[in-house]
Amino acid sequence: MAKRAPTPCRYPGCAEVLATPGYCDRHRVAVHRDYGRARRGFDTELGFYKSGQWRAVRAAFLRQHPVCSVCAAFGRVVAAVVVDHVVPVKDGGARFDAANLQALCVTCHNRKTAQETARKR
Ligand SMILES: [Zn+2]
Numbered sequence: 001m002a003k004r005a006p007t008p009c010r011y012p013g014c015a016e017v018l019a020t021p022g023y024c025d026r027h028r029v030a031v032h033r034d035y036g037r038a039r040r041g042f043d044t045e046l047g048f049y050k051s052g053q054w055r056a057v058r059a060a061f062l063r064q065h066p067v068c069s070v071c072a073a074f075g076r077v078v079a080a081v082v083v084d085h086v087v088p089v090k091d092g093g094a095r096f097d098a099a100n101l102q103a104l105c106v107t108c109h110n111r112k113t114a115q116e117t118a119r120k121r
C-alpha cells in the first residue's frame with residue numbers, strides 16, 4: 001500500500017496538514033455548519049412562496065395593483081406579474097403587509113434582485 005502524501009487543509013489560508021485530502025477537524029465542522037445554515041434559510045423561503053396564504057395575498061395584490069409601480073413612476077404602463085417584498089423576507093421584511101409589497105414587471109423585478117445580490121457580495 002502506497003503511503004499517502006500529506007495534503008493541506010482545503011480551507012483557504014489554513015496551514016493544517018492532513019494525511020487525507022479534505023478539511024482539518026476545525027474546518028470540516030465550520031464548512032458543514034455554513035452549508036446547513038444556507039440550506040435551511042433557502043428552504044424556509046421557498047416554503048413561504050409556495051404557501052397558499054402567500055398565493056392568495058399575491059393574487060389579491062395584483063388585482064389591486066395591475067401595473068408595475070416602478071415603470072409607473074417613469075410614466076410607463078407595464079403589466080405587473082410579480083409581487084415583490086420591498087424589504088426582502090430573508091432580511092426580516094413583513095410577509096403579508098401590503099405596505100411592504102409592490103407590484104413589478106419581470107424586468108424591474110430582475111433588476112431589483114440583481115441589485116440586492118450585488119449589494120451583498
Ligand atoms: Zn483547516
Ligand SMILES: [Zn+2]
Pocket residue numbers: 068069070071072078104105106107108109
Ligand atoms: Zn417595471
